[in-house]
Amino acid sequence: MRGYWRGAAGWLALWLVLTVIAAGAFGTVTALAGLAAWLLLLHVRQLWHVDALLRWLDQPPGTPVPHGSGIWAEVFSYLARLVRRQRQNEADLRSALERFQSATAAMNEAVIILDELDRIEWCNPSAEHYFEIDARRDLGRQLTYIVRQPQFVEYLDEQNFAEPFVLRGARGGETTLTVQLVPYGNQQKLVISRDITRWERLEAMRRDLVANVSHELRTPITVLAGYLETLNDQEAPDPEFQRRAMELMTQQTSRMQNLVEDLLTLSRLENARGPSAEQPVDVPRMVQGLHQEAVALSAGRHQIGVDIDAGLWLTGAEGELRSAFLNLVTNAIRYTPAKGQITIRWRPTQDGGGAFSVTDTGIGIAPEHIPRLTERFYRVDRSRSRETGGTGLGLAIVKYALSHHQARLEIDSEPEQGSTFSAIFPARRTSPAPVAAAATA
């Protein structure tokens, strides 16, 4: 600008000198008239540029800056530079916003921005999902209109956001969310929410497991401690009592042993992502062996039949499969009264897979229990399970072993009529028996 003043002062001085010279040559009036005409011209030019500027300001953004001459050329080019810079800033901001939005869109966490009156300004897709917000309909609505739980309203009012709020019963009742509020800027708030339903369930399962295991161990330990104390107190123990005590103590010890073994098997299966091996498994031979074991376990109390497709093998971990199948067979024996019938089958399915099933004519299961049978320690009849040496973990083991092989457990049962437990394997797990094995069979 200083340069501009210097230029303007130069022009003024030049015109004054010219006016003085003209006054000398043509007379003062002519010289002043010339100066007036020049000033008028200058004024008109200024007006023309001001008009161009005003018209440009009135145009929608993006209209090119007008051209000018003299100092106006500089003003307009300065404006054009400003506009270019502003556009660049806008583009930078837009791309930063897009990056922020695509990053938050990919997040599992819900993110909501609230204004100073707790109205929703913006939210990401997870927030729409968790809080059932419709971004088009609910922007501008207060969050408490969407989350109406009185405790949440109180939490917002109290303005103490050190601890997250645990919102139970979200999304129609099934989901638990943690909601953390972070105040920022001009009384705005960032809401970050996480789905902790799975974590809560796991936490509850962990608590239940500890409680269940302690409960399961308490009875055998009490029995052992009781007998040991009595035997200790007796100076000359009665041989008959001693024999009975030994028998019961052995029984309780084996119960604890079974429980610990099942817990270890379960934890091994739970920790593994897939089967412990991927080998061809001669299922027909395995089922023959299981049949013999079943006959021995039943000790003549049941009729046990078998129906095996000798040409059908599986790929997977033999130990895991055997443990799953054996659990189903022993359950059938334990829950079928004497004279009942048990049939063990290994047959192909229609879609090229394989099905191992155990059908019994036992006590059966009421429909409301069926979905929960594979839960750890879930038993329909606690005392019957214990009397027959059950740990309540058998079907949980079956479930994990099968899921490692992408197989599913189907349970078909009717109280007092009997049950069929089937392990259904997909076609990609089955294979024809090698020629030599099929010939032997």
Ligand code: ADP
């Ligand atoms: P448990 O050691 O108690 O048998 P499982 O996990 O093997 O534990 O089975 C869970 C429950 O399922 C059993 O307690 C029993 O109530 C029921 N159940 C399993 N198999 C049968 C069956 N074949 N007939 C009737 N009830 C069964």
